[in-house]
Amino acid sequence: MNKKILDPAVTWKEITPGGTISDAGNAHEFKTGDWRSDRPVWLSDKCKQCLLCVPVCPDSSILVVDGKRTDFDFDHCKGCGICAKACPFGAIEMKEEE
Amino acid sequence: MAIRDRLSGNEAVAVAMRQINPDVVAAFPITPSTEVPQYFSAFVANGKVDTEFVPVESEHSAMSACIGAEAAGARTMTATSANGLALMWEMLYIAASSRLPIVLAAVNRALSGPININNDHSDTMGARDSGWIQLYGETNQEAYDNMLMAVRIAEHPDVMLPVMNCFDGFITSHAVENIELLEDDAVKAFVGDYKPEHCLMDQDCPIAVGPLDTVAHYFEHKRQQAEAMKNAKKIILEVSAEFEKLTGRKYGLFEEYKMEDAEIAMVVINSTAGTAKFVIDGLRDKGVKAGLVKIRVFRPFPVDELVAALSKVKAIAVMDKADSFNAAGGPLFTDITSALYGRADGIKVVNYIYGLGGRDVKTDDLAFVFDELQEIAKTGKVKSVYNYLGVRE
Numbered sequence: 351m352n353k354k355i356l357d358p359a360v361t362w363k364e365i366t367p368g369g370t371i372s373d374a375g376n377a378h379e380f381k382t383g384d385w386r387s388d389r390p391v392w393l394s395d396k397c398k399q400c401l402l403c404v405p406v407c408p409d410s411s412i413l414v415v416d417g418k419r420t421d422f423d424f425d426h427c428k429g430c431g432i433c434a435k436a437c438p439f440g441a442i443e444m445k446e447e448e
Numbered sequence: 449m450a451i452r453d454r455l456s457g458n459e460a461v462a463v464a465m466r467q468i469n470p471d472v473v474a475a476f477p478i479t480p481s482t483e484v485p486q487y488f489s490a491f492v493a494n495g496k497v498d499t500e501f502v503p504v505e506s507e508h509s510a511m512s513a514c515i516g517a518e519a520a521g522a523r524t525m526t527a528t529s530a531n532g533l534a535l536m537w538e539m540l541y542i543a544a545s546s547r548l549p550i551v552l553a554a555v556n557r558a559l560s561g562p563i564n565i566n567n568d569h570s571d572t573m574g575a576r577d578s579g580w581i582q583l584y585g586e587t588n589q590e591a592y593d594n595m596l597m598a599v600r601i602a603e604h605p606d607v608m609l610p611v612m613n614c615f616d617g618f619i620t621s622h623a624v625e626n627i628e629l630l631e632d633d634a635v636k637a638f639v640g641d642y643k644p645e646h647c648l649m650d651q652d653c654p655i656a657v658g659p660l661d662t663v664a665h666y667f668e669h670k671r672q673q674a675e676a677m678k679n680a681k682k683i684i685l686e687v688s689a690e691f692e693k694l695t696g697r698k699y700g701l702f703e704e705y706k707m708e709d710a711e712i713a714m715v716v717i718n719s720t721a722g723t724a725k726f727v728i729d730g731l732r733d734k735g736v737k738a739g740l741v742k743i744r745v746f747r748p749f750p751v752d753e754l755v756a757a758l759s760k761v762k763a764i765a766v767m768d769k770a771d772s773f774n775a776a777g778g779p780l781f782t783d784i785t786s787a788l789y790g791r792a793d794g795i796k797v798v799n800y801i802y803g804l805g806g807r808d809v810k811t812d813d814l815a816f817v818f819d820e821l822q823e824i825a826k827t828g829k830v831k832s833v834y835n836y837l838g839v840r841e
């Protein structure tokens with residue numbers, strides 16, 4: 351099977367039979383960020399880098415580089431707000447998505 | 449050299465499965481199909497097959513196990529009847545839409561309730577739009593032959609759809625008839641090895657099966673699935689032609705009996721065809737031009753071919769061994785009439801619901817239907833379109 355990412359314009363003649371996904375570990379190609387109605391905002395001055403927010407994100411959208419969290423992966427963050435609830439230091443605020 | 453034997457329909461189908469030697473059989477017993485996995489499990493126990501036999505705890509699980517096995521790349525089979533098929537319902541659709549060529553021996557039995565273990569077609573007729581190919585057979589020989597051909601049809605790359613091999617409970621499944629079996633080697637060569645283009649066990653080409661299919665793609669998958677069902681008609685004929693070369697036994701999309709010059713015709717599915725042929729022979733002796741169309745392939749529905757076969761008659765009785773409870777007519781009737789509409793208008797078509805819950809279908813019953821057809825052909829008048837045959841009024 352060709353390793354291919356099906357775009358929304360694929361025709362019925364070209365689509366993979368039965369919806370079979372022709373590659374492993376390609377969920378990151380599916381941009382779930384556009385489902386978001388609220389958006390987490392990281393207040394880095396308040397952040398203590400305790401990393402309690404990281405494991406609670408259901409979409410692995412809080413990226414950690416060299417042991418420190420960085421900004422959100424807005425391609426995949428669905429805006430659920432769990433990270434904001436989990437943060438003990440008020441360093442994540444939820445804002446309405448524009 | 450063909451082997452002459454005498455077997456019940458269930459045993460014949462189990463023998464076909466032994467000869468096919470599938471990778472996996474997952475089944476749960478239910479009358480009247482129980483003997484199929486029962487005979488087959490004896491073959492497993494006696495080392496006659498290499499099959500992994502999965503004795504599951506329900507039919508839902510049976511079909512689920514079949515789906516998993518087939519997706520893994522294993523040639524997979526099962527058998528069921530009536531409420532067992534009903535319990536598979538959810539998974540039937542998933543098997544078809546996931547394009548998994550599972551073969552199911554569907555031994556026709558009335559769907560409860562009220563509870564009844566005898567034959568009619570309410571079980572598989574209910575599953576007619578589940579995306580499965582449906583083959584029907586009149587005799588033990590046809591049940592055996594269809595089982596062998598089902599594998600080839602299902603697994604063809606242009607098809608990749610599951611197949612139900614349907615035959616009448618007790619009448620066909622339990623009655624012992626003379627039968628001609630193929631040699632084991634001939635079956636082995638005919639069915640060949642199952643080599644799916646993609647499967648879960650192919651480590652060089654990892655795939656995921658059965659994912660969420662969103663608005664962007666679901667419709668395209670359904671359209672593609674519909675095309676596979678269209679393709680199936682041609683493949684069924686090709687496989688049947690190859691089978692004829694091997695056995696001399698000819699199979700089409702349906703069988704025509706004395707239809708060349710017929711003025712009145714009956715359309716029927718499964719074992720009642722035998723009774724109808726006997727009645728037709730009697731009518732022919734009296735100069736009545738009666739004929740029969742026996743449906744073999746109900747899904748895909750052979751619209752054009754049926755219209756060609758029926759277009760010259762004056763009156764048709766479509767026999768349904770299942771009611772649709774649509775206040776309009778049985779499933780075969782509504783399909784036949786919509787096939788004729790705009791293609792062969794003006795033919796009078798009536799419907800008889802018959803034989804529900806194993807009610808005997810006697811020659812007198814069918815003779816009565818042919819009498820009515822003669823009257824309709826003569827007068828051009830239909831008293832009643834949607835009728836019940838053999839029920840106490």
Ligand code: SF4
Nearest residue numbers: 397398400401403437
């Ligand atoms: S939980 Fe709050 S403080 Fe801790 S790393 Fe996350 S944003 Fe920073």
Ligand code: SF4
Nearest residue numbers: 407427428430431433
């Ligand atoms: S809002 Fe939800 S999805 Fe987005 S980063 Fe926070 S926990 Fe993850």
